[in-house]
Amino acid sequence: xxxxxxxxxxxxxxxxxxxxxxxxxxxxxxxxxxxxxxxxxxxxxxxxxxxxxxxxxxxxxxxxxxxxxxxxxxxxxxxxxxxxxxxxxxxxxxxxxxxxxxxxxxxxxxxxxxxxxxxxxxxxxxxxxxxxxxxxxxxxxxxxxxxxxxxxxxx
Amino acid sequence: xxxxxxxxxxxxxxxxxxxxxxxxxxxxxxxxxxxxxxxxxxxxxxxxxxxxxxxxxxxxxxxxxxxxxxxxxxxxxxxxxxxxxxxxxxxxxxxxxxxxxxxxxxxxxxxxxxxxxxxxxxxxxxxxxxxxxxxxxxxxxxxxxxxxxxxxxxx
DNA sequence: TGGTATTTTGCAATTTTGTTTCATTTTTGA
DNA sequence: TCAAAAATGAAACAAAATTGCAAAATACCA
Numbered sequence: 001x002x003x004x005x006x007x008x009x010x011x012x013x014x015x016x017x018x019x020x021x022x023x024x025x026x027x028x029x030x031x032x033x034x035x036x037x038x039x040x041x042x043x044x045x046x047x048x049x050x051x052x053x054x055x056x057x058x059x060x061x062x063x064x065x066x067x068x069x070x071x072x073x074x075x076x077x078x079x080x081x082x083x084x085x086x087x088x089x090x091x092x093x094x095x096x097x098x099x100x101x102x103x104x105x106x107x108x109x110x111x112x113x114x115x116x117x118x119x120x121x122x123x124x125x126x127x128x129x130x131x132x133x134x135x136x137x138x139x140x141x142x143x144x145x146x147x148x149x150x151x152x153x154x155x
Numbered sequence: 156x157x158x159x160x161x162x163x164x165x166x167x168x169x170x171x172x173x174x175x176x177x178x179x180x181x182x183x184x185x186x187x188x189x190x191x192x193x194x195x196x197x198x199x200x201x202x203x204x205x206x207x208x209x210x211x212x213x214x215x216x217x218x219x220x221x222x223x224x225x226x227x228x229x230x231x232x233x234x235x236x237x238x239x240x241x242x243x244x245x246x247x248x249x250x251x252x253x254x255x256x257x258x259x260x261x262x263x264x265x266x267x268x269x270x271x272x273x274x275x276x277x278x279x280x281x282x283x284x285x286x287x288x289x290x291x292x293x294x295x296x297x298x299x300x301x302x303x304x305x306x307x308x309x310x
Numbered sequence: 311t312g313g314t315a316t317t318t319t320g321c322a323a324t325t326t327t328g329t330t331t332c333a334t335t336t337t338t339g340a
Numbered sequence: 341t342c343a344a345a346a347a348t349g350a351a352a353c354a355a356a357a358t359t360g361c362a363a364a365a366t367a368c369c370a
Contacts, residue, residue: 004216015210019174022327033349038328040347049216055170056207056304061159063309069254069263086300093307097265098300099224108224108294110252110265112306139263145241145253149211149304151267152248154218177356188320193357 004049007032009153011040012049016150019053056148063114067141072107072127073134081132082106088130094122105137159204162187164308166195167204171305174208211303218269222296227262227282228289236287237261243285249277260292 004012010030014021023034023041030037044050059065074082082100089098089109097110113119119138127133159167165185169176178189178196185192199205214220229237237255244253244264252265268274274293282288 009217012210012212016212018208019210020208023329024327034327035329035350036348042329047216048213050210051213052211052303053173053175054209054211054304055167055174055205056209057167057171057306058203058206059306061202061204062164065306067254069256086298090301093305095301096304096306097302099222099265099294099296100298100300101224101294101296103292103294105294107300108296110254114309137258139254139256139258139260141254141256141263143241143255145255145262146245146250147252147304148207149209149251149302150248151212151214151220151251154269179356189356190321190358191319194318197358 008040008044008049011037012044013153015041015050059112059114066113066116066119067144068109068111068113068119069139069141070107070109070111071105071137071139072109073104073136074106075132075134078132085130085132088126092122092126094118163195163199163204166192167199168308170196170205214267214269221268221271221274222299223264223266223268223274224294224296225262225264225266226260226292226294227264228259228291229261230287230289233287240285240287243281247277247281249273 007030011026014026014029023037026032027034027037032040041050074085076082085107086098086100089095089107094111094113095109096112099108100106101108111119111122113122123136123138127136162185166181169181169184178192181187182189182192187195196205200208229240231237240262241253241255244250244262249266249268250264251267254263255261256263266274266277268277278291278293282291
């Protein structure tokens with residue numbers, strides 16, 4: 001993907017908040033025709049700038065969701081162990097996000113489950129059954145103050 | 156919103172991964188006509204089960220994004236102070252997510268910036284200029300292992 | 311259990327949106 | 341300055357979403 005211009009930024013800015021706006025409306029907002037907008041969106045998707053298009057679901061309507069921020073400390077820095085662990089986290093559906101971080105701990109996880117029983121089982125699966133893991137600390141969320149993936153466009 | 160049924164779950168399951176699939180395709184996958192799917196989606200949106208529809212953008216294409224997990228500890232538990240702080244986090248565009256958590260710290264933030272200068276300025280704005288905040292700890296992400304908001308449907 | 315009211319559904323028609331074509335304009339690079 | 345490449349808008353086209361309506365399924369109550 002060659003350099004993005006200001007029009008691309010504006011399109012991304014709109015779509016990272018609402019990707020159901022029509023190309024006509026986007027075009028009107030930024031001063032382009034619908035086909036021009038459509039070509040840009042297609043290219044943004046093909047090149048991976050737009051990585052995914054999703055609905056954000058409010059889990060409150062599906063039960064009593066429990067969000068937990070988990071800090072994971074590893075025994076070792078061995079690349080193979082780290083990579084295996086990453087792969088396991090990636091494949092676990094309850095893990096919404098996983099960051100490999102600097103500092104005292106190695107991983108930060110955002111996990112969502114619907115019961116504590118489910119979380120307990122998950123900790124066994126993810127942590128206790130994994131010899132590479134030294135310890136983990138769970139912080140339970142009492143309030144999801146902000147929830148999204150949007151960020152300000154640079155410059 | 157009255158009780159969701161299995162068909163709603165399936166629709167949500169599909170759309171939380173890709174909300175550009177056509178209603179016809181969804182209908183085919185779950186055994187409903189396109190209009191039936193459309194009515195369900197409309198209701199899911201109106202009632203807030205589907206909270207938002209967005210494009211996920213890969214910030215790598217816009218510069219050198221820096222993701223930071225920040226743990227924030229407050230001086231006090233006073234509700235007004237806590238609420239003001241929540242509101243500030245909510246309104247800050249660089250804050251992607253904010254969880255109010257149990258344990259040693261009070262808030263967990265996922266922050267994205269494009270330069271350390273920007274982060275430094277942000278810490279002043281959010282933390283140093285806020286007397287309610289006792290201390291904060293930044294963990295810089297070296298690798299975003301997993302990145303999303305999807306979760307497994309219950310049951 | 312039987313009957314009625316309510317809701318949900320599919321089909322067909324309509325409307326809106328997305329996509330393609332093509333000639334023109336703009337930008338790029340030599 | 342000029343030629344090649346890229347991007348654009350208008351119009352035509354295709355596909356998707358939406359609406360109206362009658363039939364089927366479900367829920368409710370006597």
